[in-house]
Amino acid sequence: GKGDYGDPFVCLTFADGSRTSDFVFESSEVKDEKPTLSGMPCALPPSCPDDQTLHVILKEACRPTLRLHLFYTAYSAENVISRRAVLENGTGETVVINKLLSSQLDFEDSDYIMTSFHGSWTNEMNRSETPCSGKNIVNETRLGFSSNRANPFVMLSRPDATETSGEVYASNLIYSGNHYECAQSGELARLRFSTGIHPEGFSWLLKSGESFETPEAALCYSAEGFGGVSRCFHRFVRKYIIRGIWANKAKPVLINSWEAAYFDFDENRILSIAKQAKQLGVELLVLDDGWFGRRNSTKTSMGDWTANPEKLPHGVRGLADRIHDMGMQFGIWVEPEMVNPPTKLYKEHPDWIYHFANRVSDTSREQYVLDMTREDVQQFVYQMLDDLLTSYDVDYIKWDANRPISQSNLDRSVWYKHIEAVYDIVKALKKKHPHVLFEACASGGGRIDYGILGIFDDFWTSDNTDACDRLTIQDSYSYIYPIKAMRAWVTDCPNFISNRDIPMRYRFHSAMMGTLGIGCNILKFSDEETKLAQEMIALYKEIRPIVQEGDFYRLENLSEDDYRSYEYLKDTKGLLFVFLSHTRIGHRPLTLKLRGLKKDTRYKLTYGDQEIIKSGAYFMARGIDLRLSGDYASELIFISEM
Numbered sequence: 001g002k003g004d005y006g007d008p009f010v011c012l013t014f015a016d017g018s019r020t021s022d023f024v025f026e027s028s029e030v031k032d033e034k035p036t037l038s039g040m041p042c043a044l045p046p047s048c049p050d051d052q053t054l055h056v057i058l059k060e061a062c063r064p065t066l067r068l069h070l071f072y073t074a075y076s077a078e079n080v081i082s083r084r085a086v087l088e089n090g091t092g093e094t095v096v097i098n099k100l101l102s103s104q105l106d107f108e109d110s111d112y113i114m115t116s117f118h119g120s121w122t123n124e125m126n127r128s129e130t131p132c133s134g135k136n137i138v139n140e141t142r143l144g145f146s147s148n149r150a151n152p153f154v155m156l157s158r159p160d161a162t163e164t165s166g167e168v169y170a171s172n173l174i175y176s177g178n179h180y181e182c183a184q185s186g187e188l189a190r191l192r193f194s195t196g197i198h199p200e201g202f203s204w205l206l207k208s209g210e211s212f213e214t215p216e217a218a219l220c221y222s223a224e225g226f227g228g229v230s231r232c233f234h235r236f237v238r239k240y241i242i243r244g245i246w247a248n249k250a251k252p253v254l255i256n257s258w259e260a261a262y263f264d265f266d267e268n269r270i271l272s273i274a275k276q277a278k279q280l281g282v283e284l285l286v287l288d289d290g291w292f293g294r295r296n297s298t299k300t301s302m303g304d305w306t307a308n309p310e311k312l313p314h315g316v317r318g319l320a321d322r323i324h325d326m327g328m329q330f331g332i333w334v335e336p337e338m339v340n341p342p343t344k345l346y347k348e349h350p351d352w353i354y355h356f357a358n359r360v361s362d363t364s365r366e367q368y369v370l371d372m373t374r375e376d377v378q379q380f381v382y383q384m385l386d387d388l389l390t391s392y393d394v395d396y397i398k399w400d401a402n403r404p405i406s407q408s409n410l411d412r413s414v415w416y417k418h419i420e421a422v423y424d425i426v427k428a429l430k431k432k433h434p435h436v437l438f439e440a441c442a443s444g445g446g447r448i449d450y451g452i453l454g455i456f457d458d459f460w461t462s463d464n465t466d467a468c469d470r471l472t473i474q475d476s477y478s479y480i481y482p483i484k485a486m487r488a489w490v491t492d493c494p495n496f497i498s499n500r501d502i503p504m505r506y507r508f509h510s511a512m513m514g515t516l517g518i519g520c521n522i523l524k525f526s527d528e529e530t531k532l533a534q535e536m537i538a539l540y541k542e543i544r545p546i547v548q549e550g551d552f553y554r555l556e557n558l559s560e561d562d563y564r565s566y567e568y569l570k571d572t573k574g575l576l577f578v579f580l581s582h583t584r585i586g587h588r589p590l591t592l593k594l595r596g597l598k599k600d601t602r603y604k605l606t607y608g609d610q611e612i613i614k615s616g617a618y619f620m621a622r623g624i625d626l627r628l629s630g631d632y633a634s635e636l637i638f639i640s641e642m
């Protein structure tokens with residue numbers, strides 16, 4: 001409202017109806033401690049001693065007791081700066097916040113490409129690149145969740161930037177609700193990049209004496225291309241975002257019942273799966289959807305969270321005890337924010353869903369969304385999960401959310417409060433049950449962001465379990481999310497969604513690039529498949545520290561063929577995964593140039609019966625020639641320092 005016609009950082013309405021605000025500098029200080037002023041959804045923890053926070057205080061020119069605090073924390077080792085804003089109202093009047101973002105950067109020119117990732121169910125994270133000059137580019141979601149439509153992660157790169165070189169700025173919002181990222185090329189061809197809570201549908205009444213704190217935006221810069229950004233962000237997330245015991249603990253190999261059994265199981269079948277899984281080396285069994293009420297389809301029972309006596313005659317406790325007796329951990333699926341219409345829960349509390357009295361309430365996947373802003377609903381969800389964790393000795397919760405929010409109530413702070421409630425419930429449960437691992441899922445990748453990762457421990461990237469498609473999806477997630485956070489299953493063929501047959505070895509290699517899980521009906525495995533699965537799971541356990549904690553490199557494909565190769569390095573060891581979807585006869589082999597090695601150190605590369613010993617400089621400059629043959633061929637190569 002005051003002469004800067006670019007995308008505004010803050011939009012307020014004052015008691016007199018006016019909307020112009022003008023925040024001017026008041027003071028600033030640099031602190032070693034990271035101050036937290038109010039309970040924002042997912043504040044990063046205080047930074048380590050070397051890192052510092054710049055606190056800038058601005059006051060509104062006409063209402064000096066309305067202050068805007070800007071916090072910049074520098075995580076120097078990771079090349080990351082986090083930025084958030086706090087609006088503090090001391091004016092004696094209520095102020096309406098229509099828009100308050102988390103960060104805003106003004107660039108001197110607009111010669112940048114904006115890279116963002118969009119998608120849909122089973123088609124998550126498609127990379128798109130748009131030149132910024134002369135445009136207003138918005139990456140956004142308004143579904144209530146960060147959503148698979150557009151991830152909040154965005155990069156702004158110089159046109160000559162590549163995977164390995166060139167300048168790249170990147171931003172990710174530490175928040176799981178409606179988000180907004182805007183690259184606006186404005187006056188004199190400058191570029192303004194803003195990110196924060198989506199202003200559309202958002203509104204907050206800030207009473208006098210109160211503050212509103214935005215989520216943090218994590219900002220990164222690298223002069224080493226997209227790969228440089230990824231490694232900085234991976235380190236940052238492992239160090240600051242993933243918390244609790246799972247920050248430093250290896251993630252277990254699991255088996256999940258969904259694709260193996262869908263709704264068609266009972267205790268005996270699950271126990272047979274568990275027994276066989278134990279033989280394969282699996283460490284955790286997760287019972288997916290279908291264990292409660294009369295849930296034999298998506299139409300019913302969600303909200304009535306008591307075990308189906310026909311399927312589980314000894315209840316969840318009976319099953320959990322037997323699984324534990326086998327020496328395995330036990331996990332269970334829930335979808336706590338939702339309810340099906342034909343349930344006791346909905347019958348007793350029809351007013352607990354987001355709805356308008358005179359409209360037909362929207363269903364999606366035959367379910368409604370619970371109004372998580374209500375205290376009684378929050379209490380119900382917390383109690384249900386606390387009972388589950390306390391009475392049944394559960395080690396793992398898969399928290400699903402299979403539809404977006406609609407018909408939210410009249411108060412436009414709902415979108416924010418819903419997410420805050422989810423965070424608060426999981427935080428409270430983790431405080432009481434710190435050993436439990438929480439997996440975030442929203443029909444696959446419907447709510448994957450740094451906010452969810454700061455609260456949960458890992459996430460399910462996609463319901464697309466086709467091993468070949470999955471490589472593309474994992475590749476895109478790997479730009480920002482560390483490998484450790486990504487659950488990946490080996491599932492049966494032909495794949496339920498692509499109908500494609502892919503050899504089991506390739507399927508394992510693809511899933512071993514993340515946190516390994518098995519989604520197959522292992523009761524149908526042939527002896528040969530059982531043997532291969534045993535070998536692969538044993539191998540995964542050996543390489544797990546490198547996969548889950550190592551530095552990650554997307555290697556360039558220097559061949560004409562459809563090769564994909566990825567490198568992991570940790571201390572003196574490393575791995576290369578190489579995939580080829582279709583062999584084409586008469587083509588040159590792949591020249592694989594490694595990255596991140598020490599030039600003067602000698603390394604040994606081993607695969608099959610091959611062994612190559614050369615210097616790091618040789619492997620990075622000349623590389624090795626590798627030819628895979630057959631369709632869906634894959635190779636795992638071991639790297640070790642001599």
Ligand code: DGJ
Binds near residue numbers: 288333444460462463
């Ligand atoms: C969607 C999830 O992504 C699947 O893995 C599975 O848990 C189903 N929901 C169950 O309804």
